[in-house]
Amino acid sequence: MGSEGPPAAVTVHVTGFKKFHGVSENPTETIVNNLTEYLKKKGLSKGLVIGSCSILETAGQGALIPLYKTLQSAITSKESESSSSNKIIWLHFGVNSGATRFAIERQAVNEATFRCPDEMGWKPQKVPIVPSDVAITRIRKTTLPVEEITKSLANKGYDVMTSDDAGRFVCNYVYYHSLRFAEQNGTKSLFLHVPLFSTINEETQMQFAASLLEVLASTCQ
Numbered sequence: 001m002g003s004e005g006p007p008a009a010v011t012v013h014v015t016g017f018k019k020f021h022g023v024s025e026n027p028t029e030t031i032v033n034n035l036t037e038y039l040k041k042k043g044l045s046k047g048l049v050i051g052s053c054s055i056l057e058t059a060g061q062g063a064l065i066p067l068y069k070t071l072q073s074a075i076t077s078k079e080s081e082s083s084s085s086n087k088i089i090w091l092h093f094g095v096n097s098g099a100t101r102f103a104i105e106r107q108a109v110n111e112a113t114f115r116c117p118d119e120m121g122w123k124p125q126k127v128p129i130v131p132s133d134v135a136i137t138r139i140r141k142t143t144l145p146v147e148e149i150t151k152s153l154a155n156k157g158y159d160v161m162t163s164d165d166a167g168r169f170v171c172n173y174v175y176y177h178s179l180r181f182a183e184q185n186g187t188k189s190l191f192l193h194v195p196l197f198s199t200i201n202e203e204t205q206m207q208f209a210a211s212l213l214e215v216l217a218s219t220c221q
Helices: 027-042 060-080 146-155 170-185 202-220
Strands: 010-017 048-056 087-095 102-105 107-109 139-141 160-163 188-194
Touching (some): 027 048, 027 202, 048 060, 087 202, 170 188, 188 202
Parallel strands (some): 010 048
Antiparallel strands (some): 102 188
């Protein structure tokens, strides 16, 4: 029997954001910057590979060049390895400063309506994120099983929910682009909103990030 070979690896590329208006220290910058070292100490789940950890500017158009560079390099790397069985997930962390628990976002909307200027001074109102997608009501959904992932994390003791509204600020802007790219390239994308460290402390948030990666690895095997 043994001809099936080892299970496919799940490669996760992770992004967080820098500071922005009203949030001088973004917890996602800390989480993503420390994630690789944290996972080394904790031990990576079997079949899980961290492809990259990147920090994006909290700016709609300012985040796109590094975002697409990361997305494209993951695809190029996959092709160069000739490993179609290697599954790729883009996992994006963003902060919701008013949140009291973790929220796994199911979808993004093709609308940029920023409540305040982003870090490059842009403040669009009812602008389509991808003009060729036409309507600002266009929705793109993740192909990952959000309910199953949320349930698994809740069973581990985390205060986590699913959400259908990633806002209309930079988080939604990045997620929409990522979901579109994932659909075009046969990969997967997921966005997670976290609270401030003053609401849920750093250690708990690091544990949550590690648990989420474990769940993603087992879900996609």
